[in-house]
Amino acid sequence: MNHFAVGIDLGGTMMKAALVERGQGLRHHIAIDTHAEKGPDHVIGRIQQAIEMMMKEAPTGDIAGVGIGVPGSVDWERSSVHYPANLPGWEVVNLRRTLQERLGRTLPVIVENDANVAGLGSAHYGVGRPYDSFIMITLGTGVGGAIIYRNTIFRGTTGAAGEIGHMSIDYEGPWDRAGVAGSIEAYIGQRFLSRHARYQLLTREPSIIHELAGEELKNLTPKMLYDAAEQGDEAAREVLAWAGHKLGVVLGSAINLLDLRKVIVGGGMSAAGDYILEPARRTVRRYVMPALRNDVEILRETLGNAVGMLGAAHLVFEYLDAHGPSSEPQ
Amino acid sequence: MNHFAVGIDLGGTMMKAALVERGQGLRHHIAIDTHAEKGPDHVIGRIQQAIEMMMKEAPTGDIAGVGIGVPGSVDWERSSVHYPANLPGWEVVNLRRTLQERLGRTLPVIVENDANVAGLGSAHYGVGRPYDSFIMITLGTGVGGAIIYRNTIFRGTTGAAGEIGHMSIDYEGPWDRAGVAGSIEAYIGQRFLSRHARYQLLTREPSIIHELAGEELKNLTPKMLYDAAEQGDEAAREVLAWAGHKLGVVLGSAINLLDLRKVIVGGGMSAAGDYILEPARRTVRRYVMPALRNDVEILRETLGNAVGMLGAAHLVFEYLDAHGPSSEPQ
Numbered sequence: 001m002n003h004f005a006v007g008i009d010l011g012g013t014m015m016k017a018a019l020v021e022r023g024q025g026l027r028h029h030i031a032i033d034t035h036a037e038k039g040p041d042h043v044i045g046r047i048q049q050a051i052e053m054m055m056k057e058a059p060t061g062d063i064a065g066v067g068i069g070v071p072g073s074v075d076w077e078r079s080s081v082h083y084p085a086n087l088p089g090w091e092v093v094n095l096r097r098t099l100q101e102r103l104g105r106t107l108p109v110i111v112e113n114d115a116n117v118a119g120l121g122s123a124h125y126g127v128g129r130p131y132d133s134f135i136m137i138t139l140g141t142g143v144g145g146a147i148i149y150r151n152t153i154f155r156g157t158t159g160a161a162g163e164i165g166h167m168s169i170d171y172e173g174p175w176d177r178a179g180v181a182g183s184i185e186a187y188i189g190q191r192f193l194s195r196h197a198r199y200q201l202l203t204r205e206p207s208i209i210h211e212l213a214g215e216e217l218k219n220l221t222p223k224m225l226y227d228a229a230e231q232g233d234e235a236a237r238e239v240l241a242w243a244g245h246k247l248g249v250v251l252g253s254a255i256n257l258l259d260l261r262k263v264i265v266g267g268g269m270s271a272a273g274d275y276i277l278e279p280a281r282r283t284v285r286r287y288v289m290p291a292l293r294n295d296v297e298i299l300r301e302t303l304g305n306a307v308g309m310l311g312a313a314h315l316v317f318e319y320l321d322a323h324g325p326s327s328e329p330q
Numbered sequence: 331m332n333h334f335a336v337g338i339d340l341g342g343t344m345m346k347a348a349l350v351e352r353g354q355g356l357r358h359h360i361a362i363d364t365h366a367e368k369g370p371d372h373v374i375g376r377i378q379q380a381i382e383m384m385m386k387e388a389p390t391g392d393i394a395g396v397g398i399g400v401p402g403s404v405d406w407e408r409s410s411v412h413y414p415a416n417l418p419g420w421e422v423v424n425l426r427r428t429l430q431e432r433l434g435r436t437l438p439v440i441v442e443n444d445a446n447v448a449g450l451g452s453a454h455y456g457v458g459r460p461y462d463s464f465i466m467i468t469l470g471t472g473v474g475g476a477i478i479y480r481n482t483i484f485r486g487t488t489g490a491a492g493e494i495g496h497m498s499i500d501y502e503g504p505w506d507r508a509g510v511a512g513s514i515e516a517y518i519g520q521r522f523l524s525r526h527a528r529y530q531l532l533t534r535e536p537s538i539i540h541e542l543a544g545e546e547l548k549n550l551t552p553k554m555l556y557d558a559a560e561q562g563d564e565a566a567r568e569v570l571a572w573a574g575h576k577l578g579v580v581l582g583s584a585i586n587l588l589d590l591r592k593v594i595v596g597g598g599m600s601a602a603g604d605y606i607l608e609p610a611r612r613t614v615r616r617y618v619m620p621a622l623r624n625d626v627e628i629l630r631e632t633l634g635n636a637v638g639m640l641g642a643a644h645l646v647f648e649y650l651d652a653h654g655p656s657s658e659p660q
Binding site for chain 2: 166169245246290
């Protein structure tokens with residue numbers, strides 16, 4: 001069996017592609033502009049190019065299949081993506097069929113939500129390796145999540161399980177982009193956190209964060225909060241702790257419901273590390289019922305965004321384990 | 331194979347036992363006082379009596395095994411109950427071993443949390459039959475929950491999954507008995523709802539509920555709210571709608587996380603039916619992200635508390651399917 005697969009992490013700005021060796025990790029990888037504004041046909045052409053580039057790097061010049069993490073929900077068959085965020089004009093696209101046609105062969109092509117592939121990548125290559133079950137939460141533009149149960153993705157009824165970002169921690173709280181009041185995304189999604197932080201910090205004594213974020217703090221990003229916190233800025237640390245407290249609440253609810261005691265935090269904002277995670281660790285214990293508090297841990301995914309490509313490629317290995325090397329997804 | 335098993339629903343006040351025929355339902359059943367105040371030995375003696383009574387009713391005078399739903403968490407092996415609510419002096423009791431010793435034989439004895447057995451009973455005998463996956467929530471003294479996934483109980487890491495009652499809908503809300511702020515139990519658990527309702531209704535114009543609940547509304551129970559609502563009491567209806575709104579919020583969070591679109595409501599308080607469930611249905615849609623709203627339904631378990639006994643007995647059938655009739659749990 002071919003132990004190499006291509007994993008793709010499709011984002012609205014950048015597309016990352018890797019040649020992954022089973023059990024070993026990344027062998028080659030690239031990141032290219034998605035050019036999302038040019039529409040689905042153009043983007044799919046770029047995906048095809050990336051696949052072909054990675055294929056050439058494989059020892060035999062061939063691969064076992066392609067896995068793709070997408071910023072949206074996918075169908076139960078893992079062939080189509082539905083209304084991906086930040087990919088204008090996509091609506092519903094059958095990536096499997098389209099790519100098989102373009103590549104001129106029936107290579108397995110498996111599509112999955114990006115937070116789910118991050119979870120799968122962590123389970124098999126990252127911080128999640130020691131655990132067969134855990135909750136993954138990805139902090140980035142939005143707040144994504146995945147449930148990894150017995151080393152695979154818990155998919156629910158339609159394949160959309162794991163939407164931790166839209167769980168409410170305050171039924172009268174602010175609305176998120178899905179119209180849900182008090183969801184965790186409405187506090188710590190990138191744009192929301194930037195706005196909350198700006199309103200909080202505008203009235204504070206000028207400090208490092210004010211130098212980084214420009215006039216009226218108009219350019220403030222979570223990354224600047226983290227940089228300022230690293231340089232000792234107390235106000236920035238306070239805002240990140242505010243975010244971490246909220247994170248702890250929603251993780252407490254998820255742990256009560258699932259009885260999965262390990263949480264792995266990934267996504268760009270997880271770089272803020274302990275400034276967010278220490279307050280989350282303190283809070284989570286107060287929102288988990290006592291009988292479930294043993295062994296609760298919140299860990300940071302140290303592989304960063306690479307778990308997306310790794311998990312995407314792992315979809316192929318998992319598929320072949322279940323169906324055999326000669327089969328192809330319908 | 332013997333198609334009869336005994337299912338027991340062990341409560342702090344009453345213990346219900348049934349002879350269940352596989353796929354058919356209850357054949358005989360009894361309800362007796364638990365006499366919880368007399369301690370574990372006495373209660374276990376009464377469980378033994380109930381089992382022997384039901385066994386005599388079986389066509390062959392024998393049964394395939396015993397399933398027991400308990401008000402507490404159980405170990406992964408489903409043999410012991412840990413600190414059951416309303417059963418003083420129990421701490422950790424290995425019900426399997428104790429009952430096997432008392433019965434003088436190695437009959438399968440399987441112990442499971444009471445909300446989980448209610449879910450399993452609904453899945454195989456109740457309103458849950460058409461669905462292979464759903465969320466069960468039981469409204470009673472506390473608020474229990476279960477995740478039924480592919481016709482069986484999703485147990486999490488230790489067997490404690492499904493604690494919807496302790497999921498927070500307001501991180502600054504009132505504390506429940508587990509010390510969790512703003513959990514749904516802190517609003518609609520029986521004692522909590524009675525207290526909230528009393529404070530709300532004390533200042534209202536006297537109405538039916540004031541006649542039912544006595545001086546200063548000191549005896550107010552959720553049942554009285556329901557009875558008053560049935561008789562047209564607007565204030566009682568308003569309080570039940572307040573409770574239903576909260577219920578809708580927590581169910582929205584659970585649906586986002588699990589992508590299970592059906593919710594089945596059981597437990598004594600589910601008798602309040604649409605006075606609680608209609609507001610919950612209106613609210614839940616606003617707390618589920620749009621991509622997951624299709625097919626969301628909140629249904630009432632019409633078998634009432636019988637699902638507990640049915641699900642408990644089904645533990646035995648499920649066990650035999652997995653392990654064969656000659657095996658016994660260790």
